[in-house]
Amino acid sequence: MNGIWGQFVGNLAFVSLAISVWAHLSIWLRRRFVGHENILFGLMAGVASIGSILLAVEFSTGIHMDLRFAPLALAGMFGGPMAAALSASLAIIFRVALGGVAAADGVVAIIAVTGMGLGVNLFMKKRSPTLLHVVVLGAAVGSLLIVLMAVLPTLSKVHALAALGLPMAAMNCAATIICGFIVLTTQHLELERRMLATAFSQSPDYLYVKDRDSRFVTVNENMIRLYRFRTTAEMLGLSDFDLHPQRLAEELYHREQEVMRTGVPLIDCLEHIEGRDLLASKVPLRDREGRVIGLAGVTRDITERTALERELRESKNLLSHAMSGMSDGFAMYDPQGYLIFCNEQYRSAFPLSGDARVIGAHISDILRRVAETRERLDLSSDAVEDWINALSTTLHRNKDEEVQLQNGDWRSIKTRLANDGTAMVVVSDITVMKQAEIALRLSAEQLKSLAETDGLTGIVNRRAFDEAFMREAAKCARSNTPLSLLMIDIDRFKAYNDTYGHPAGDQCLRLVSKCLLISATRPADIVARYGGEEFVVLLPETNEKDAAIVAQQFARLLGEEKIVHSQSEFGNVTASIGIASAMGQVLQAEPSRLLSEADAALYDAKMRGRNCILVRALADAADVKMAG
Numbered sequence: 001m002n003g004i005w006g007q008f009v010g011n012l013a014f015v016s017l018a019i020s021v022w023a024h025l026s027i028w029l030r031r032r033f034v035g036h037e038n039i040l041f042g043l044m045a046g047v048a049s050i051g052s053i054l055l056a057v058e059f060s061t062g063i064h065m066d067l068r069f070a071p072l073a074l075a076g077m078f079g080g081p082m083a084a085a086l087s088a089s090l091a092i093i094f095r096v097a098l099g100g101v102a103a104a105d106g107v108v109a110i111i112a113v114t115g116m117g118l119g120v121n122l123f124m125k126k127r128s129p130t131l132l133h134v135v136v137l138g139a140a141v142g143s144l145l146i147v148l149m150a151v152l153p154t155l156s157k158v159h160a161l162a163a164l165g166l167p168m169a170a171m172n173c174a175a176t177i178i179c180g181f182i183v184l185t186t187q188h189l190e191l192e193r194r195m196l197a198t199a200f201s202q203s204p205d206y207l208y209v210k211d212r213d214s215r216f217v218t219v220n221e222n223m224i225r226l227y228r229f230r231t232t233a234e235m236l237g238l239s240d241f242d243l244h245p246q247r248l249a250e251e252l253y254h255r256e257q258e259v260m261r262t263g264v265p266l267i268d269c270l271e272h273i274e275g276r277d278l279l280a281s282k283v284p285l286r287d288r289e290g291r292v293i294g295l296a297g298v299t300r301d302i303t304e305r306t307a308l309e310r311e312l313r314e315s316k317n318l319l320s321h322a323m324s325g326m327s328d329g330f331a332m333y334d335p336q337g338y339l340i341f342c343n344e345q346y347r348s349a350f351p352l353s354g355d356a357r358v359i360g361a362h363i364s365d366i367l368r369r370v371a372e373t374r375e376r377l378d379l380s381s382d383a384v385e386d387w388i389n390a391l392s393t394t395l396h397r398n399k400d401e402e403v404q405l406q407n408g409d410w411r412s413i414k415t416r417l418a419n420d421g422t423a424m425v426v427v428s429d430i431t432v433m434k435q436a437e438i439a440l441r442l443s444a445e446q447l448k449s450l451a452e453t454d455g456l457t458g459i460v461n462r463r464a465f466d467e468a469f470m471r472e473a474a475k476c477a478r479s480n481t482p483l484s485l486l487m488i489d490i491d492r493f494k495a496y497n498d499t500y501g502h503p504a505g506d507q508c509l510r511l512v513s514k515c516l517l518i519s520a521t522r523p524a525d526i527v528a529r530y531g532g533e534e535f536v537v538l539l540p541e542t543n544e545k546d547a548a549i550v551a552q553q554f555a556r557l558l559g560e561e562k563i564v565h566s567q568s569e570f571g572n573v574t575a576s577i578g579i580a581s582a583m584g585q586v587l588q589a590e591p592s593r594l595l596s597e598a599d600a601a602l603y604d605a606k607m608r609g610r611n612c613i614l615v616r617a618l619a620d621a622a623d624v625k626m627a628g
Helices: 002-032 037-054 069-098 103-124 131-151 153-157 160-202 221-226 246-262 303-325 344-348 363-373 384-393 431-452 462-479 493-500 502-519 544-561 585-589 592-607
Strands: 057-060 063-065 206-211 216-219 266-273 276-286 292-301 329-333 339-342 399-404 410-417 423-429 483-490 526-531 534-540 575-582 612-617 620-625
Touching: 002 037, 002 069, 002 160, 037 069, 063 160, 069 103, 069 131, 069 160, 103 131, 103 153, 131 153, 131 160, 153 160, 206 221, 246 266, 246 276, 246 292, 276 303, 329 344, 344 423, 363 384, 410 431, 462 483, 462 526, 462 534, 462 585, 483 493, 483 502, 483 544, 483 592, 493 502, 502 526, 502 534, 502 544, 534 544, 544 575, 544 612, 575 592, 585 592, 592 612
Parallel strands: 575 612
Antiparallel strands: 057 063, 206 216, 206 292, 266 276, 276 292, 329 339, 329 423, 399 410, 410 423, 483 534, 483 575, 526 534, 612 620
């Protein structure tokens, strides 16, 4: 039994050696016979199977046991139908030619095992085989052989399963796994080699390897296109002296020799070759003992990049000139809020925070500097961080702002968002425009004040009173509160003017206005000159009783002025006052009735002897004689 195992081990060594020889020759053969790899693999498997038959263990006359099945199964698995058919055909022909009582059983076993390998190939569905597939195939081959030795007629008669079943199945299983592993490793190495060769050949950069004398050992496709060769073989053995002018060739040669002499790589060195700008990196190559035997170079064509950089520099210079020549400040912030460009005008527009407005500064840091210097008047001292966060958040929005600085200057800040998220900011000095705007607004307010003010007395004129009356009447109607009106007329004022002259009359009118303003002191009260020597006092949310108190206070103050009036029966300037009060429905339906009633009350006061106050709540009227 030990002898049988030894013979099987010898057979295993032969099959493994045959597969190993194939693995070493396959790379060379595939290069010479491109597209015929499966045919070559089938031939090799068939030859290995025949060799195994020649080394077979003769169990009985005409009955041989060997490891022919491992190459056949692997041919079906790795080579597919073509390799399987070719290897099985060679094995069958040889086995039939060999003859013996078990020839038919041998042919059946060859077909069965080859078919099993082909089945695994179909099961993988063009996926790359793995070691697991090989192990499964080995186990399946061993199991199948046990079944065949049990069922095939000739083998079952001689009890082959009992005598040689275990070594036969085990050694074929081992041969399948070992040889499959060899084929699998070879395929992986070939795949890696092809990937490296493809990457080297089709790289967009210029790749090459030189020997110790700076002669080309290998180059990629880009190199032969650069130097206008048809094949890589034409460049092999050439040096830079064969390709470039003497001066350039010497420069390149000495540079490469320095790399190989010192062992220090040359990284990103700029070269000008064939009218192109190239960026070259060169590293020394060493053998196993560490000796430098050459160098590998990678050269990148940066001609377009150099041109673009040149255009970019020119554009940047042009932009800088344009930005420096413009009167406005200009800045750009990236989507994260960092300042990526600004001109000097942008910095000088903010004198207190200009030192923080530098390239690379974040908007929050710039605003924090603004807060520290109190540069903007709109800054709240209570919530500085909230103010900084709010403005930082709204930086990348289209907006227009007008801000006033601490020194009184005004700035217009216009922010526009670009498609890439960049915020472009234009800052303009609008101080002159803003001052003109403020002056214009003040002038407008002054003109409005002049239009609504009586020029002599400085109180509200008739036009402004009419607008105020309608406004207050509507307001009191809505709130259902009383609205009272005092209508005042200076007694015998014409005689006063005739006696003392118009300047004295004007002074008299001014004194009357002063007394009225002192009497009606609430912000809502309105004192107006109604015309000539007539005055009105509008008292919102005031009833007739409170209105009479205001009138009495005015009469008292006027009496205290003691303005001499020789033509008056009272000896001093006095006034007659008519008071009317209304609310609710009357004000809403017919507010002018309040004016009519007050005027009627004034008329009655004058008819009753002047220097008196007459109160009329629209329909009802009562008079109150003024003391003294």
